[in-house]
Amino acid sequence: MISRISVGVMALGLVLYIALVAQRAYIMLTSGTxxxxxxxxxxxxxxxIGIWALVREFQFGVAASRLIKRLESEGLIPDDDVALTPTGRVAREAAPALIARYEQDATTDSTSWRAALRLAIVQDAAGQRKxxxxxxxxxxxxxxxAGE
Structure with a gap:
């Protein structure tokens, strides 16, 4: 929920920026110089360019949320029993083995969006956002x- 609020605040900030820039652009375009x-x-x-980037991020977020909800409804969200840091991240020493296992699954079934998404969830939990x-x-x- 917090991420949706932050996305809303960012989008509102971009809209405000666009309005202010549009005003300045009009002034400059009509300057005649x-x-x-x-x-x-x-x-x-x-x-x-900012609007294009915002739309792409919204599309990414909606598509990712849809797939995560589907994965959750199928009971396939990773819930491995690994050491966690106090913030809930996978402990640094446990991350490589956990990620390697899910990478193996994603490589073995390279056409499965479920395997790729499970890998993404584990990577995110390990702090590998990119x-x-x-x-x-x-x-x-x-x-x-796959048409899903």
Missing amino acids: PVGIILGIGLVVLPL DARASVRSAIRLARD
Whole structure:
């Protein structure tokens, strides 16, 4: 729930930014000077890139949530009994073996979005966010290719 609130706050911040930048872009575009017009065009392009990135993140989040709910309903969320840190992360010494096991499953069944998503969950719990996002992207692609 906290992540949804933070996404909402970030989206609201981006909307406010876009509104303010659009105002400045209008002022610069109507200035009539070549430098002002060039800066105005830049101020139009940058928010468009921001909107594109925000939409992509929303799509990623919705697709990932949908797959995680499905995995949860099937009872396939990893629940291994491993040592945890006080914050709930997988302990540093337990992470490599745990990740290796789920990587093996994902490699063995390379067309299974479930295996890729289970790997992502374990990677995230071990603090490997970049790898986890890549695994989630892979799971989303595999689920889409399978028509699920």
